[in-house]
Amino acid sequence: MSEPWLRIKAVLEAQGFIPAGDVNEDRYVGALKSGSVSVKVEVTIEDYDFLVLPRVKVLDRQALPKAIRGHLTEGDYLCYADRETFLLDRYQPDRSILTVLDRARDTLNILLHGNPARDIAAELFAYWGGVPHAFIDSPRTMTRATLGSVSFRNGYVLRVVASTPERMKSWAAAGNATCEVAGSIPVLQCTGHILPPEAAIETFADALSWAQGQQGAPGGIAELAISASDTAPGLFLVGDNGVLGFQAIANPTLNIAAKRGFRTSKRGALWLTEKDKLKIERLRGVPADHDEIVARNLAGVAPLSGKRIALIGCGTVGSYLARGLVQNGAGQRASLLLIDPDIFAPGNIGRHLLGARYIGRNKAEAMVEALRHDFPDVEIEAVTRSAATCFSRLAGFDLVVDATGSEQFSDALNGWALASRNAGRACPPILYACLHGNGIAAQTFLATGRAGDACFRCQRPLFEQSWRYPVVQGPYETPNVAVRPCGEGAFVPFAVDATMMAAALALRHAIDAVSQNGRPTFRMRAVDASKARHQNDRTVERSEKCPACSPLVH
Ligand SMILES: [Zn+2]
Structure with a gap:
C-alpha cells in the first residue's frame, strides 16, 4: 500500500485536480460541478490523521450568489462538515478525500440552488465570528448589557456580559476573581431568529442598518445604540438562534474630539455622522449563566x-x-x-x-x-x-x-x-x-x-x-x-x-x-468483580426481624 499522500494525489488527479502547492504542501486546484455551474476550488490536506479537516476554498467567489449565505466562512472556505460528527478514515485516505469532495459538492449545491432559512440562521454565527463574551445572565431577560473583563487567579481574562455592574462584581468575587467593568450597550430583543445580513457588513453604518432590519426592532436603532451606550456605542442582538453584537471603533476624528473634551452629547452626534467611516468590533454571546451551564x-x-x-x-x-x-x-x-x-x-x-x-x-x-x-x-x-x-x-x-x-x-x-x-x-x-x-x-x-x-x-x-x-x-x-x-x-x-x-x-x-x-x-x-457477590438491583421489603422498624421485635 502506498503512502497516504500518493493515494490522495492519484484520486484527485483522476478527478481532474492538479497539484498547486510546493513540495511541502498538499494543495490541489480543480473544479466542482453543481448542475451546469462549474466552481473552481482549491483543496488543501494539512493532516493525514484528519484531525484537521481538508480545506476546500472557493477560488471564484463571483460564481456564487452575491448575498451572504451560510456554509461559507471567512476567506471563502466551504463549511462542508460538522467536525463533531464527521469522521474520515485515516486508513482509507483515497475514499476519505472522495467523501470530502462529495460533501463539498453538496454544499455548493445548497449555496447555488437555495439554502433553507434555518441553515442560513445557523451558519450566520460561523460567518460572524466575533470576540466571545460569556453571558452570566440569561440574554433574553436583558435590555442593557454591561461589558467587562473578569480576571481569574490563574491569569486568564474572560470577557463577560452581565445585567448590571454590581452583578458582574459579585459573580467575579464568588469565583475568586477580580473584574473590570468597561461600560454598557443596549440589547435588541429580536422576535424569533436573528436574520442574516443581505450583504457583507463592513462599517458601523452597515451593522446598524442590519440591526434595524431585524424583526421586533423599534425605530431609531442607530440613535439608541449611540445614546444608550456609555462606552463605545454598540448593540447586542438576542435571537432564538443566539447572541451577536458589535461595537464601533473610534477613528481619529472621534479621538481628537474626545481629547478636546467635547461633551458626551456632542460626541454622540459625531458617532452618528461618522458612522459610514467607522469599523466595528464583532462580538459574540456565549451562554454562561448557571441554568445554561447545568x-x-x-x-x-x-x-x-x-x-x-x-x-x-x-x-x-x-x-x-x-x-x-x-x-x-x-x-x-x-x-x-x-x-x-x-x-x-x-x-x-x-x-x-x-x-x-x-x-x-x-x-x-x-x-x-x-x-x-x-x-x-x-x-x-x-x-x-x-x-x-x-x-x-x-x-x-x-x-x-x-x-x-x-x-x-x-x-x-x-x-x-x-x-x-x-x-x-x-x-x-x-x-x-x-x-x-x-x-x-x-x-x-x-x-x-x-x-x-x-x-x-x-x-x-x-x-x-x-x-x-x-x-x-x-x-x-x-x-x-x-x-x-x-x-x-x-x-x-x-x-x-x-x-x-x-x-x-x-x-x-x-x-x-x-x-x-x-x-x-x-x-x-x-468494583472488583472477583471478590464481589453480584446482586440484582431490587426493591427491598421490610424485614420482620428489623429492630428499628418492625413492631414484632418490640
Ligand atoms: Zn427496618
Whole structure:
C-alpha cells in the first residue's frame, strides 16, 4: 500500500485536480460541478490523521450568489462538515478525500440552488465570528448589557456580559476573581431568529442598518445604540438562534474630539455622522449563566434543579458526589447543604476530590468554597458539626444523602427518620451510599419511608449476621482496617476508582429518587468483580426481624 499522500494525489488527479502547492504542501486546484455551474476550488490536506479537516476554498467567489449565505466562512472556505460528527478514515485516505469532495459538492449545491432559512440562521454565527463574551445572565431577560473583563487567579481574562455592574462584581468575587467593568450597550430583543445580513457588513453604518432590519426592532436603532451606550456605542442582538453584537471603533476624528473634551452629547452626534467611516468590533454571546451551564448536557432540564438536598459526609465519596449533584442542578433555585465535622488531612488527598490547598480546613467548608469558585452562582451552605447534633434540620429537605459510609451513623440517622415518621413529622427519603469490603463493591439504598419498603436497618437486622443481600463474597466481608502510627486513626484502604463508582451510582440514584420514585431501592455495582457477590438491583421489603422498624421485635 502506498503512502497516504500518493493515494490522495492519484484520486484527485483522476478527478481532474492538479497539484498547486510546493513540495511541502498538499494543495490541489480543480473544479466542482453543481448542475451546469462549474466552481473552481482549491483543496488543501494539512493532516493525514484528519484531525484537521481538508480545506476546500472557493477560488471564484463571483460564481456564487452575491448575498451572504451560510456554509461559507471567512476567506471563502466551504463549511462542508460538522467536525463533531464527521469522521474520515485515516486508513482509507483515497475514499476519505472522495467523501470530502462529495460533501463539498453538496454544499455548493445548497449555496447555488437555495439554502433553507434555518441553515442560513445557523451558519450566520460561523460567518460572524466575533470576540466571545460569556453571558452570566440569561440574554433574553436583558435590555442593557454591561461589558467587562473578569480576571481569574490563574491569569486568564474572560470577557463577560452581565445585567448590571454590581452583578458582574459579585459573580467575579464568588469565583475568586477580580473584574473590570468597561461600560454598557443596549440589547435588541429580536422576535424569533436573528436574520442574516443581505450583504457583507463592513462599517458601523452597515451593522446598524442590519440591526434595524431585524424583526421586533423599534425605530431609531442607530440613535439608541449611540445614546444608550456609555462606552463605545454598540448593540447586542438576542435571537432564538443566539447572541451577536458589535461595537464601533473610534477613528481619529472621534479621538481628537474626545481629547478636546467635547461633551458626551456632542460626541454622540459625531458617532452618528461618522458612522459610514467607522469599523466595528464583532462580538459574540456565549451562554454562561448557571441554568445554561447545568442544563446544556442534560436535554434541557437539570433534574435536581429546585430540589433541596442535604449531603451528609464530605469525605471521599461525598466530595465527588457533591460536585456531581451541583452539575445536575442541585444548588440551583434551592440550597444544597453539605454537612461534615471533619478536618481535611494530608492522608485524605489520595482519594478525595480536593487537594493539598485545603489541608487543615473543615471538609464541608472546603467543598463549599471549591464549588463556589467553580460554579459562582450555586446556592450552597456548609454545616461543620456532626449531623447527629442537628437531625431536625434535615426535615425540610427533598432528599437526604448519607455518604458517611459509617454503618453506626447510618443506623442512628435511620432511627431518627423512623421516630420522625412515627410522630407524624415530615421526613425526606434518605439515600445511603457506601462501599463494602475494601472498596470491592459500591452500594446504594433508598429508604423511601413508604409502607412496606425497608428501612436502612432492614438490610441487616442483626449485626452478628450477614446482610440480607451481601454484595461481597464471604471472606472479604469484613474490611481490613489500616492503622497508621501518625495519629490519623484507623481507616479502610481502598482506591479512588471505588470512590468514583460509588459516587456515580449514588448520583444516578439521587436523580431517580427526586424525579421518579427511586426504585429499585437497592442497587449495587462491583468494583472488583472477583471478590464481589453480584446482586440484582431490587426493591427491598421490610424485614420482620428489623429492630428499628418492625413492631414484632418490640
Ligand atoms: Zn427496618
